[in-house]
Amino acid sequence: MPDAIDRDEDAINQDTITSIAQEMHYPLPVVRRVYETEFARLKADARVKDYLVLFAARRTRDALLSGRV
Numbered sequence: 001m002p003d004a005i006d007r008d009e010d011a012i013n014q015d016t017i018t019s020i021a022q023e024m025h026y027p028l029p030v031v032r033r034v035y036e037t038e039f040a041r042l043k044a045d046a047r048v049k050d051y052l053v054l055f056a057a058r059r060t061r062d063a064l065l066s067g068r069v
Contacts, residue, residue: 012053016053017031024061026064026069030069
């Protein structure tokens with residue numbers, strides 16, 4: 001069962017990364033690197049993991065907009 005959850009999480013993360021890359025016109029590898037860094041940082045301290053994708057996506061957009069890439 002954990003494999004199914006991991007695959008679902010991976011699919012959701014990939015969809016989010018693709019969406020941000022298209023929306024912001026950034027290369028997919030750049031967005032993936034920033035997103036995965038933000039997601040890992042948030043996940044490490046999270047007790048409730050329901051909104052990690054939302055927060056990681058927001059922080060990724062903020063980082064790309066501010067030029068902290």
